[in-house]
Amino acid sequence: GAVVSQHPSRVICKSGTSVKIECRSLDFQATTMFWYRQFPKQSLMLMATSNEGSKATYEQGVEKDKFLINHASLTLSTLTVTSAHPEDSSFYICSATGQGPSYEQYFGPGTRLTVT
Amino acid sequence: AQSVTQLDSQVPVFEEAPVELRCNYSSSVSVYLFWYVQYPNQGLQLLLKYLSGSTLVKGINGFEAEFNKSQTSFHLRKPSVHISDTAEYFCAVRLGVGGKSTFGDGTTLTVKP
Numbered sequence: 001g002a003v004v005s006q007h008p009s010r011v012i013c014k015s016g017t018s019v020k021i022e023c024r025s026l027d028f029q030a031t032t033m034f035w036y037r038q039f040p041k042q043s044l045m046l047m048a049t050s051n052e053g054s055k056a057t058y059e060q061g062v063e064k065d066k067f068l069i070n071h072a073s074l075t076l077s078t079l080t081v082t083s084a085h086p087e088d089s090s091f092y093i094c095s096a097t098g099q100g101p102s103y104e105q106y107f108g109p110g111t112r113l114t115v116t
Numbered sequence: 117a118q119s120v121t122q123l124d125s126q127v128p129v130f131e132e133a134p135v136e137l138r139c140n141y142s143s144s145v146s147v148y149l150f151w152y153v154q155y156p157n158q159g160l161q162l163l164l165k166y167l168s169g170s171t172l173v174k175g176i177n178g179f180e181a182e183f184n185k186s187q188t189s190f191h192l193r194k195p196s197v198h199i200s201d202t203a204e205y206f207c208a209v210r211l212g213v214g215g216k217s218t219f220g221d222g223t224t225l226t227v228k229p
Contacts, residue, residue: 004159006159034216034217041224042221042222043206043219043220043221043222044160044206044219046216046217046218049216091157093159093160095160095217104162104165105150105210105217107152107159107160107161108159109158109159110157110158110159112157
């Protein structure tokens with residue numbers, strides 16, 4: 001199956017700093033990428049949907065100025081958490097869909113963000 | 117809008133016993149249905165999916181699920197579980213190509229020796 005990678009897998013940053021998480025589709029072109037947030041023992045919460053070359057669509061309640069999403073190419077999307085606070089600590093997962101009829105959504109391995 | 121309800125938050129079961137993880141959904145239009153497994157600190161791995169056709173879907177690791185349109189259910193089953201099946205399981209629905217997924221709250225399957 002198709003592979004989606006995330007970098008870094010774990011990151012610790014200080015409160016007030018910004019951190020960037022990369023999501024890459026390694027062997028297919030991702031026309032759409034999704035960013036999820038997952039709190040411990042909870043389900044995935046969709047934050048935003050991004051299509052290559054256009055602005056991301058954010059879900060209700062997600063601050064677009066705090067969670068900056070860029071989908072500059074068909075293989076790369078980035079999520080930047082700006083001015084991070086301890087409550088932003090979470091597990092962030094990206095997923096990607098490509099072209100074709102499979103309707104499959106491929107998930108990255110996730111990034112554990114800890115804000116101290 | 118669609119929604120997903122996983123009826124059991126935790127399912128403990130002994131090794132080699134059968135298991136069923138229940139999932140119900142609601143949607144005003146046809147949806148595609150998925151089951152995913154998540155191991156600690158990892159992303160999601162697709163177990164199986166229903167797009168169309170036969171209502172009994174077979175997936176990886178010996179899992180299968182049955183789509184029941186009248187009951188709007190998509191329950192996941194395995195006839196004999198292993199310790200290694202201990203994980204979090206998520207049911208999800210999607211509206212179509214490129215559509216966003218809506219996930220259930222997850223079911224923690226714990227297989228005991």
